[in-house]
Amino acid sequence: MEGDPSLRLRIFDLNCWAIRYLSKRRQERIGLIGDTLRREDFDLVLLQEVWSEQDYSDLKAKLGGCYPFSHYFRSGVIGSGLCVFSRFPILDTLLYQYSLNGYPYMLQHGDWFCGKSVGLGGCQHGGHSHFAPRFLQLHAEYCREKDAYLPHRLVQAWELAQFIRHTSKAADVVLLGGDLNMHPEDVGIRLLRGWTGLQDAFAEASRFEGCENGCTLVPKNCFTLQTELLPFPLGIRIDYILYKAISSFTVKCEELKTTTGTAPGMDIPFSDHEAVMATLHIQRQGQAGGATLSSAEPMLVDIVTEARTEVGVGLRAAQRQRYSAGRMAVLALLLLLVQATAALGALAGLAPEQPFPKLSFSLLAFLAVGVLLLATGLHLFHTMEVKMLQGTEEQMRMALRALQEHP
């Protein structure tokens, strides 16, 4: 850094798994994370699943000295769980919620309470007057819902990619960190990387140290659900640091590290996820590095086409489910009407004797009301799902046309 226009940027990313009353040894772990961050002195710290604002305040009080700038992204009843600590001033922030983030009927899925959002912050490195790259730091978290199927993930990956494309032009360097809940070879990750031009710090790193294959959910971490990792004896990699230089800068990943099942020098881990730590080397260059995207364009057409096919499959499934739910609701309503007619008939004395035993008659009515409510809720849910999938498919179609027309 002595005089030459370059900068070493150290980033820390962690899904903290800090759910009040639910996460094991939460306060102890938050304390440990704070101590480590204070000792290590990173430039930028991206934390996910810090659900309690009290935990954020504790961290902020502890880290105020070395990370004078911080932000907690507020949204919904519980918040987004996203927060950032920075050595550089955070100039402004924006929170984007994925369109999936709004199915309040599906309370059991917890969608509404999960951090399905991406937080954006603009920072500026103000050390040198002639070298002050503007950073756009984003961090995202995907809900760990069990039943989210591929098309849903693709819609989110697409929305995240579109959001990054639309917001990144004001920055010199874009950084994305977070728990993306997708494996590196998943079409969602390929779509996100291909459509934004972001590079994977693990793949690009000159030096790597940590869990094999850069995994961030590993069996040797005592908080992971061992049964979930049975098919993956080495673990899985779902936490990422991605980066991209926008204007006349180049970014290289010098080093990537992960924790390995425990916090350094301790016997408990920070979280059920491993932390990801990257050291990036940022330099000013004469020419913008726009070659990556254009050379990858034919491949990009394939990725978008693959994603669009998957979204189409999901769309047809959602349309079928919407139809089934609607039909079920209509049947339940018909049953109720028949029962009401029979009951009114019996009351008016038209029927010579009571046609059904009272108890089973009431139980049947109760059941019909339940089915009607459930089926109507499902119908509404799948209507939103269909609209969302249709919207994404149309956007992908638009993107493919643009890719093919302007090669």
Add this chain to the structure above:
Amino acid sequence: MEGDPSLRLRIFDLNCWAIRYLSKRRQERIGLIGDTLRREDFDLVLLQEVWSEQDYSDLKAKLGGCYPFSHYFRSGVIGSGLCVFSRFPILDTLLYQYSLNGYPYMLQHGDWFCGKSVGLGGCQHGGHSHFAPRFLQLHAEYCREKDAYLPHRLVQAWELAQFIRHTSKAADVVLLGGDLNMHPEDVGIRLLRGWTGLQDAFAEASRFEGCENGCTLVPKNCFTLQTELLPFPLGIRIDYILYKAISSFTVKCEELKTTTGTAPGMDIPFSDHEAVMATLHIQRQGQAGGATLSSAEPMLVDIVTEARTEVGVGLRAAQRQRYSAGRMAVLALLLLLVQATAALGALAGLAPEQPFPKLSFSLLAFLAVGVLLLATGLHLFHTMEVKMLQGTEEQMRMALRALQEHP
């Protein structure tokens, strides 16, 4: 346009008030809007409150010849109501939902069904290879809820402004059209304009033709609620076309028109709102026109401070309401517990005689359950409101610091 690098852009903006089964003479008006748009040949058409996708499809079928590119922004169960027709290719789109857009408990407010979102589309004028400005067109609609008070509007104005700041850097020209549901002198509009640098087409227009003061809700329109406009005999201006040149372009508003209570040459209006039509003249220039914002900066500090004060007032009101609702819920719960104890006591034969008449006892319990549910819902609502207002206040504080530190 003959050879010189300039472009005349004609924009049409209208809140269509097209709610199925509710809006008067909807189909007739949609037909009329389609006919006019086909005849007039604008470059960009921004429509709000097109709630039925069927209406959009009808318009699309009619307008396909003169506006080959169009997009309907899908979201939620009903959609956003926003659609755009364009002579230029729409390269990509993004829908941003305000954070207020997610209070499903408050179904009676209709928040969830209102178009509290902003749609963004990137277009490119591809006529000349040496003159192809990229447009960012946004259009927004604010819910017409009666009880939305000033701090809520300010949060939305701030989110809209932040979204525009973060997404506009990729464009040469930013256009914002829509029903902002704020008067020109409202602090929300001043905040939006000041913080983004957007200019008001009505204020800047060289020629104006239409309702006095550019009003777009006028008493002579037969669909407006006359009682609402009693304090404003000329009407109010709440529909806007705003614009801004980002890079080496200049934009001037040559002409602004509004309809005047009826569609041109007809006896019925397009909608309960008047349409706004602007002709912009876009020219390439050597130097970026960044002077507007910096010269207005001291005033901007005042506007943001004023807005922040208002948000603070709203925050304290919301905190009081959250506290009251929480207290009410606790009281209702206590009453229920007392009743349950009394009922159990009576059942167990501990009380010598029945202490209350059965009917009033049950009614009281019923009332307590109702109050408990309502108060809990209100408490959750105000918790979200507090978080949202806190978040906005913090962002405004951050913005003020940045404004004061980098003058």
